[in-house]
Amino acid sequence: MAPHADALGLTLVSIEKGRGTMSAPWREEFVGDPETEVIASGVVTALIDHTCGLAINSAMGEMVPIATLDLRIDYLRPAAPRSGVTAEAHAYRLTRTVGFVRAEAWDADRNDLVATAQAAFMLNTRAQPLKG
Amino acid sequence: MDEAATQSLDAFLQRAPYVRFLGMRVELAGDEMTAILPFSRHLIGNPMLPALHGGAIGAFLELTALAQLAVADPGRRMPKTIDITVEYLRSGRAQDTYARAILRKVGRRVANVQVEAWQDSRAQPIAGLTGHFLMRNEG
Numbered sequence: 685m686a687p688h689a690d691a692l693g694l695t696l697v698s699i700e701k702g703r704g705t706m707s708a709p710w711r712e713e714f715v716g717d718p719e720t721e722v723i724a725s726g727v728v729t730a731l732i733d734h735t736c737g738l739a740i741n742s743a744m745g746e747m748v749p750i751a752t753l754d755l756r757i758d759y760l761r762p763a764a765p766r767s768g769v770t771a772e773a774h775a776y777r778l779t780r781t782v783g784f785v786r787a788e789a790w791d792a793d794r795n796d797l798v799a800t801a802q803a804a805f806m807l808n809t810r811a812q813p814l815k816g
Numbered sequence: 817m818d819e820a821a822t823q824s825l826d827a828f829l830q831r832a833p834y835v836r837f838l839g840m841r842v843e844l845a846g847d848e849m850t851a852i853l854p855f856s857r858h859l860i861g862n863p864m865l866p867a868l869h870g871g872a873i874g875a876f877l878e879l880t881a882l883a884q885l886a887v888a889d890p891g892r893r894m895p896k897t898i899d900i901t902v903e904y905l906r907s908g909r910a911q912d913t914y915a916r917a918i919l920r921k922v923g924r925r926v927a928n929v930q931v932e933a934w935q936d937s938r939a940q941p942i943a944g945l946t947g948h949f950l951m952r953n954e955g
């Protein structure tokens with residue numbers, strides 16, 4: 685597991701071909717605004733980014749090195765105070781070099797979203813490392 | 817560096833537990849702010865390269881935007897993030913990362929902010945962010 689995913693306590697909820705679901709727990713240290721005790725949007729960002737990567741790996745059927753190209757997140761509403769967040773990502777199109785993913789995140793109810801996201805990933809980055 | 821202003825801004829940011837979790841801090845020179853994300857093992861996404869986690873970089877960029885908004889209007893409640901678009905340009909290596917934000921427009925209700933992060937050279941950014949933030953006017 686990636687150390688950052690570990691530090692955030694991310695857990696795998698489910699995985700199937702092209703789809704993955706993961707959860708981030710609420711913890712005191714993840715609070716963004718101390719007045720509300722709501723989980724920071726940065727945690728949601730990391731959860732979504734990670735879950736998108738999981739969806740791509742499951743779509744490809746193997747763990748290949750990938751790199752996020754671009755990630756767009758709409759924060760529809762804050763999560764409930766002291767509540768963790770779950771994200772589901774769908775890798776809906778893979779080319780030889782690029783994977784396209786959509787993701788949704790919610791706190792309690794799958795039909796009451798806190799965030800939606802759209803991302804593109806470079807695939808097989810070992811062959812073409814992102815160098816400066 | 818403006819010591820007193822830096823300390824007061826940093827104190828404001830460190831009130832957020834998540835800022836402390838990432839280990840992020842800021843430095844101010846007048847109204848020019850540089851955010852710093854010191855390297856730490858818990859920020860790694862790919863241990864093989866090793867490379868920083870894209871999510872950690874995105875979160876750092878977003879917090880840099882919020883910090884720059886706090887510089888522009890100290891004392892206001894932290895704005896709420898409406899949306900962000902993060903562009904990843906280079907892999908974030910296992911070293912310190914810096915970021916600066918430009919307030920493209922600060923309206924009464926919405927602020928448009930751009931942020932860029934770099935490591936060795938500012939001319940070779942590792943990631944950029946464009947974001948919209950909801951300003952919270954009290955009362």
